[in-house]
Amino acid sequence: MTGNEIRRKFLDYFEKHNHQIVRSSSLVPSDDPTLLFVNAGMVQFKRAFLGEEKRGYVRATTSQKCVRAGGKHNDLENVGYTARHHTFFEMLGNFSFGDYFKEKAIDFGWDLLINGYRLPEDKLWVSIYLDDDEAHELWHTNIGVPENRILRFGEEDNFWAMGDTGPCGPCSEIHIDRGEEFGCGKPDCKVGCDCDRFLEIWNLVFMQFDRDVSGKLPPLPKPSIDTGLGLERLISLIQNVPTNYDIDLILPVMNKGEDLSEKLIGESWEADVAMKVIADHSRAAAFLIGDGILPSNEGRGYVLRRIMRRAIRYGRNIGLTRPFLHETARVVFDIMKPEYPDLLEASAFITNIIKNEEMRFSETLDHGLKILNDGLADLKAKGQTRVPGDLIFKLYDTFGFPVDIVQDVVRDEDLLLDMEGFDKSMEEQRERSKSIATFTTISDAYKNLSARGIMPEFVGYDKFSCESKVLVLVENGQETQEAAGGQAVEVVAEATPFYGEAGGQVGDTGKISGDDLDMEVSDTIKDPTGLIIHKGKIISGQIEKGETVTLTVDKSQRDATECNHTATHILHFALRSILGDHVKQAGSLVAPDRLRFDFTHFSQTDPETLDRIETLVNQKIRENISVRIIEMDAEEAFKTDATALFEEKYGDRVRIVSMNDFSKELCGGTHTDVTGNIGFFKITGELSVASGVRRIEALTGAAAVEYIQKDSKIIHDSARLLKESPEAVPGRIKKILSVQKSLEKEVEQLKARIAMRSADWAEEDIKSINDIKVLAKKVTVDKPAELRDMADRFKEKIKSGIVALGSSADSKALLIVVVTKDLTDRFHAGKIVKEVASVVGGSGGGRPDMAQAGGTKPENLDQALEKVYEVVGTIR
């Protein structure tokens, strides 16, 4: 059985038993800011377990993409050294939301393993929680597992909790004994041992308590089931291979590593480690980038970068010094395409990102090596043999230069590394970084509402006004019964035509009115559970909970927003058709007055291409295509080719917005009826927001026309000033600039010539002081640089001696003293100029042969120059 078949069989089995097959969610958790990556199958069902969300089914099954790297569950450093650690893996699971419980969960699990996958019954062991006699009874009596193969473990191993409070319960694990040849040989080797003999296959969690803050465990009204079975591990058992890395979903990636490096698996321990690292990290990188994560300096992007760089580092150990990771990642697309076709679709983009990162990293390595070698040369010059920890840390911290590469370099040099110093610096850095995480808290009033399953109805797709009852009233974050004029309040109603900010589209504005109420709504937001909250101010009268009010959306604002939203979809299509299929939406803003579209693309788009995109969008607008909107089941929709956003969370029912056959997107936003309503589309900017992500800003309709008019006015005004036609403006400006530059140069030369004339050679100005020729003279210049040039000429003429020049410029005094080389051991220009400068109220300094000074009293310049002779006279 192939890996893909094994996965399919699992899902089919549970589908047959009335489970809804649910698509793996994105690796990016949609509504959990505390979690870096989805790391278990239950993550996307968290709210369903908590009872905060109702789904259209009570049984579900998934094969969930998971990443464990960074954060609490971090397996990164283990990968490569063990048979079963991964940063990326798939977790199979079946879930019951208050439907079946322990008995069925155990029946299903055992049945599938024995009769489905044909695992040997006599090799299976089970573990249960200490006092879970119910589970013991089920395993022993119902299933027939002998007593001696049922083990009881404590809270550490067999009790599961979502957090410090909330749903939790005992769990039961199914293990397999692979035989002594896989064991560590220790006499106490048994289930739970770290070695490879006893493998945990499947963890069944029986969620039956709801732990409160005091630690008490009241039972949940409707107990639930959450199970997790590592796909790679299961495949390794069925395909009967020694490690997870030998299964058909991973081995081909390792083989690619063999081809590229010309090393063989099994050749050496180091090579095997490197191949495993490369194989695992190729998978992780491919899927993470596929889910919209890009390498960066923080958060998820940083973890991705670390994963890729770790792979590149290990690649060097087997002689892979040129970019290779994008090649091994390509193998991943091929293997995984049956279950993840979208990965293959994005392959051009993903390989591009990986290759880019490989090149960048080799740059940091080159740079780091240079600095390291400088540091080592310095060390050797001092005769030291111990590389200080702060140097290693600085290389790592500031330049991102990996420590193990420092070790590689140093190994050949017979030097020691101060790793203690390094660890200390690292610890200090950790202390420094500790900061308070900020979480946005939702008012408790709203929490209760969603927990009770109450959800406001959005009627704004076809209505702009409706009557409804006020469900919740919030003032200053606190729930209240009534509020009066002048107050800022938040209102949730049973039904509303107001669109709450979501999917980039901003919230509606408008009015809420009643018998004695006039409230202005300035914004509408949608909280993660789907509550539509109106924010605004009561102009007059009062509002109370339970009252029936009329909610009216500002239609002109909404119309403008709808045009921009539809334009965004057309732009998305245009980008994909002109730039390529790798373009994916990475965020957007749709407001009444403008739109912004972020998308994945690796380079800047040149103005000509931007024009082509703009032209295509406008063409679609003029075709006056009607915008079709259909609602359907989410699972059904995913099977169509509609464009879905990875980061976006969709409910059970979704809307598909399409225009002819060119654009088809899952979208909950509001749209205009026909594209012609947009009128006109104008791109106003293109810029970078992050590496690999570009942004286009644009305007539509009246705003776009206004923008063009303004631009046009600027050009015509400029043309009028230049007395040229608009077409000739750029050429003319270019010409003017070059003329100006040459004129400036000419002026400079002329000034220098005039200055020279004002400072003609004057033998009588030279005084001989103690047989040293000294010239102190007032000249006319306006820049220190000119003064310097002039002094140099005098110096050449005087051959041996001291020249001092002074000038006033900008109501300031400028002074310079130069001493010919033969006299610099007796006279220091800097010292002379300093003394002289005090006369003009300033100070100065410089080198022995040349020094400059300045002062604020130019009227004393003559005195200052006179003083030069005096100062020289005092030096012997």
Added chain:
RNA sequence: GGGGAUGUAGCUCAGUUGGGAGAGCGCGGCGUUCGCAACGCCGAGGUCGAGGGUUCGAAUCCCUUCAUCUCCA
């Protein structure tokens, strides 16, 4: 979110208590050569990331800001 580093010619970089903006490569011209490579000579190319401040004077010191790199959370 908290640190560190970098930003100077087309490219890679130097610039030592604040006091003439430099090198190498590349580019252009001339010379040597049948021609190329190589070499020699000459030359062009800079808002020293941007904006403030301190100072007689800032690439250099201080503040702000932007961009890039990097570590930690």
